[in-house]
Amino acid sequence: xxxxxxxxxxxxxxxxxxxxxxxxxxxxxxxxxxxxxxxxxxxxxxxxxxxxxxxxxxxxxxxxxxxxxxxxxxxxxxxxxxxxxxxxxxxxxxxxxxxxxxxxxxxxxxxxxxxxxxxxxxxxxxxxxxxxxxxxxxxxxxxxxxxxxxxxxxxxxxxxxxxxxxxxxxxxxxxxxxxxxxxxxxxxxxxxxxxxxxxxxxxxxxxxxxxxxxxxxxxxxxxxxxxxxxxxxxxxxxxxxxxxxxxxxxxxxxxxxxxxxxxxxxxxxxxxxxxxxxxxxxxxxxxxxxxxxxxxxxxxxxxxxxxxxxxxxxxxxxxxxxxxxxxxxxxxxxxx
Amino acid sequence: xxxxxxxxxxxxxxxxxxxxxxxxxxxxxxxxxxxxxxxxxxxxxxxxxxxxxxxxxxxxxxxxxxxxxxxxxxxxxxxxxxxxxxxxxxxxxxxxxxxxxxxxxxxxxxxxxxxxxxxxxxxxxxxxxxxxxxxxxxxxxxxxxxxxxxxxxxxxxxxxxxxxxxxxxxxxxxxxxxxxxxxxxxxxxxxxxxxxxxxxxxxxxxxxxxxxxxxxxxxxxxxxxxxxxxxxxxxxxxxxxxxxxxxxxxxxxxxxxxxxxxxxxxxxxxxxxxxxxxxxxxxxxxxxxxxxxxxxxxxxxxxxxxxxxxxxxxxxxxxxxxxxxxxxxxxxxxxxxxxxxxxxxxxxxxxxxxxxxxxxxxxxxxxxxxxxxxxxxxxxxxxxxxxxxxxxxxxxxxxxxxxxxxxxxxxxxxxxxxxxxxxxxxxxxxxxxxxxxxxxxxxxxxxxxxxxxxxx
Numbered sequence: 001x002x003x004x005x006x007x008x009x010x011x012x013x014x015x016x017x018x019x020x021x022x023x024x025x026x027x028x029x030x031x032x033x034x035x036x037x038x039x040x041x042x043x044x045x046x047x048x049x050x051x052x053x054x055x056x057x058x059x060x061x062x063x064x065x066x067x068x069x070x071x072x073x074x075x076x077x078x079x080x081x082x083x084x085x086x087x088x089x090x091x092x093x094x095x096x097x098x099x100x101x102x103x104x105x106x107x108x109x110x111x112x113x114x115x116x117x118x119x120x121x122x123x124x125x126x127x128x129x130x131x132x133x134x135x136x137x138x139x140x141x142x143x144x145x146x147x148x149x150x151x152x153x154x155x156x157x158x159x160x161x162x163x164x165x166x167x168x169x170x171x172x173x174x175x176x177x178x179x180x181x182x183x184x185x186x187x188x189x190x191x192x193x194x195x196x197x198x199x200x201x202x203x204x205x206x207x208x209x210x211x212x213x214x215x216x217x218x219x220x221x222x223x224x225x226x227x228x229x230x231x232x233x234x235x236x237x238x239x240x241x242x243x244x245x246x247x248x249x250x251x252x253x254x255x256x257x258x259x260x261x262x263x264x265x266x267x268x269x270x271x272x273x274x275x276x277x278x279x280x281x282x283x284x285x286x287x288x289x290x291x292x293x294x295x296x297x298x299x300x301x302x303x304x305x306x307x308x309x310x311x312x313x314x315x316x317x318x319x320x321x322x323x324x325x326x327x328x329x330x331x332x333x334x335x336x
Numbered sequence: 337x338x339x340x341x342x343x344x345x346x347x348x349x350x351x352x353x354x355x356x357x358x359x360x361x362x363x364x365x366x367x368x369x370x371x372x373x374x375x376x377x378x379x380x381x382x383x384x385x386x387x388x389x390x391x392x393x394x395x396x397x398x399x400x401x402x403x404x405x406x407x408x409x410x411x412x413x414x415x416x417x418x419x420x421x422x423x424x425x426x427x428x429x430x431x432x433x434x435x436x437x438x439x440x441x442x443x444x445x446x447x448x449x450x451x452x453x454x455x456x457x458x459x460x461x462x463x464x465x466x467x468x469x470x471x472x473x474x475x476x477x478x479x480x481x482x483x484x485x486x487x488x489x490x491x492x493x494x495x496x497x498x499x500x501x502x503x504x505x506x507x508x509x510x511x512x513x514x515x516x517x518x519x520x521x522x523x524x525x526x527x528x529x530x531x532x533x534x535x536x537x538x539x540x541x542x543x544x545x546x547x548x549x550x551x552x553x554x555x556x557x558x559x560x561x562x563x564x565x566x567x568x569x570x571x572x573x574x575x576x577x578x579x580x581x582x583x584x585x586x587x588x589x590x591x592x593x594x595x596x597x598x599x600x601x602x603x604x605x606x607x608x609x610x611x612x613x614x615x616x617x618x619x620x621x622x623x624x625x626x627x628x629x630x631x632x633x634x635x636x637x638x639x640x641x642x643x644x645x646x647x648x649x650x651x652x653x654x655x656x657x658x659x660x661x662x663x664x665x666x667x668x669x670x671x672x673x674x675x676x677x678x679x680x681x682x683x684x685x686x687x688x689x690x691x692x693x694x695x696x697x698x699x700x701x702x703x704x705x706x707x708x709x710x711x712x713x714x715x716x717x718x719x720x721x722x723x724x725x726x727x728x729x730x731x732x733x734x735x736x737x738x739x740x741x742x743x744x745x746x747x748x749x750x751x752x753x754x755x756x757x758x759x760x761x762x763x764x765x766x767x768x769x770x771x772x773x774x775x776x777x778x779x780x781x782x783x784x785x786x787x788x789x790x791x792x
Contacts, residue, residue, distance in 0.1 A: 042526040099774060111525045115708060116777055118701055122770025129763035250537055253530050309545040316534035323531055324519060
């Protein structure tokens with residue numbers, strides 16, 4: 001019985017939160033990785049693009065709420081996401097036309113493009129803050145929990161409760177759907193294959209008649225979709241605050257690099273690696289061992305490897321270690 | 337000569353703008369803008385050495401700035417003797433353990449050839465060291481933080497004059513840069529950017545949460561100053577006389593004696609802040625000029641030519657027998673040390689150390705905007721960038737207010753859009769920075785004052 005309690009404890013405080021946080025990071029990391037693979041620069045606007053998409057999702061959610069449209073026990077934001085995606089797609093394509101295409105045709109070095117993306121980062125951040133303000137906003141409605149902690153306790157008769165928030169399930173479900181469609185697209189369709197070819201060897205791809213404009217456009221569209229979905233899921237699960245989104249750029253980059261930048265599947269796994277290690281290293285294991293060990297061996301301290309203040313630092317340290325020993329990422333292999 | 341005229345014109349315009357602020361808003365405001373412009377200029381000199389001379393991207397400026405600030409605290413804050421008694425020795429022991437760990441690992445790396453066993457030994461040393469550190473430091477930290485947590489709760493500093501910290505800050509930042517450079521300089525340009533950005537976040541996390549060292553988010557306030565405090569100045573005979581002399585004309589117009597005394601008192605209070613800021617501005621200007629002379633000399637020395645050669649064609653420079661890795665490391669350390677000076681200067685100027693205020697937007701990306709806008713590779717350009725961008729960053733709000741009022745003048749005061757726009761004025765500075773950066777990169781990619789190569 002104690003063993004089961006210990007397992008449930010870990011599931012509740014470690015596994016479920018890490019899984020949903022990891023999915024949110026993974027969605028971001030995939031698009032950063034795609035942009036790095038195809039457009040060949042580090043996209044510093046990543047976090048702010050996510051907040052841009054989320055902002056429009058929130059605005060549409062409010063609009064639908066004012067019309068009285070809702071999804072019952074599901075959050076209204078789910079209907080708003082597609083509209084948010086459309087606006088974000090327009091925004092990134094406009095940005096590409098006005099800003100990035102110039103440097104691409106000029107064949108500027110990647111560093112230049114990264115600097116330009118810092119410029120767009122400032123602009124995007126300003127737009128978000130001017131439209132919706134810098135404050136914390138919650139836009140979740142509908143049923144909050146699928147299983148409540150005390151319901152679970154009553155159901156199973158265990159001491160530990162397992163609470164599963166509906167946002168966590170939605171996050172996982174949506175991530176699986178989006179990511180499977182994405183990988184199907186990249187691996188099976190003609191456009192997806194041409195994207196991979198372009199990322200592998202640009203000159204060869206151009207020689208074989210692949211239209212670079214189409215490839216670039218598709219990349220931006222995918223980036224906008226992933227950014228909006230990832231951002232909206234994060235906002236549903238926690239809350240929406242532009243500054244947090246900007247900060248999320250850092251673990252997203254860490255995930256993308258850990259997974260081997262330019263490799264979306266690696267980035268997908270990298271998201272989970274980062275999320276799990278952040279939570280595993282900062283969790284206090286005291287209660288877990290109280291369940292498992294006999295009373296005489298009970299630990300005194302919290303058994304916490306690192307204080308939760310260092311949550312971000314964990315992912316960055318992993319990144320540094322990976323860069324030191326395997327600069328091409330944990331999951332290298334074929335690019336894209 | 338024509339090019340020099342450009343530089344002079346650009347600087348005169350900048351100075352004119354600051355003086356204009358003095359007339360339109362207040363002299364105190366103009367001088368604080370000037371002081372922060374000077375500090376920004378020091379940061380841009382540091383970043384420019386790395387990017388402009390050697391083509392290294394360093395997105396860790398925030399980390400070095402914070403380390404410089406930490407140096408200011410550690411040098412000038414009075415030591416907390418009880419805390420030293422409670423846990424000082426243990427913390428020193430921890431430092432010793434860390435050094436011996438590094439030493440042992442280096443020894444292992446040297447003595448053993450590359451093998452699995454060597455990796456295991458290193459891992460064992462690290463794990464054992466970490467456990468030992470944890471066991472020793474945890475009670476020590478607890479007892480240090482328990483001592484008078486409302487006012488101290490940390491080890492304190494050395495109680496030396498704060499000016500020393502400018503040098504110590506440079507050493508701190510340079511030391512960190514040495515470690516980071518050893519780790520990350522082999523990476524490709526954009527990896528280096530991301531790696532330094534993330535490492536600087538780690539530095540901030542440590543400074544924020546190690547309360548025994550820096551008081552963390554509780555902030556250190558009331559640091560020493562190299563210049564007099566306003567309140568002391570207001571009581572000084574010579575200062576009051578000076579103010580009286582300066583404002584003789586206007587004071588004489590007031591006939592009533594009591595009123596004249598009141599007016600003088602008001603003037604003394606106002607002038608004291610201006611005077612203090614003038615002192616700061618003088619100190620900072622001295623630093624900027626010294627750095628400018630040194631970096632200019634370096635740029636046109638054989639060493640500077642070598643750096644440019646490495647930047648422009650690494651392989652060719654390597655083939656000529658230049659040690660690219662070593663030079664990169666050197667310039668990385670030098671540039672970061674200069675940023676460290678700026679960090680210490682900033683804390684000196686503010687008189688307080690607030691780890692929570694170090695954010696990448698303000699301390700990394702803004703500095704990069706300054707370097708790019710000003711003109712990378714040219715020190716005069718970088719300094720001008722620091723001035724211009726900081727000026728715009730501060731004056732963005734009034735400018736935005738003016739523009740909004742101008743464009744929405746047809747709307748009523750209570751119009752929802754207008755009210756919303758006026759509420760979000762602080763965020764227009766981001767927009768201005770972003771648009772400014774994009775425009776400069778598109779139409780003047782070399783910056784306002786581009787790099788000039790002197791042919792010898």
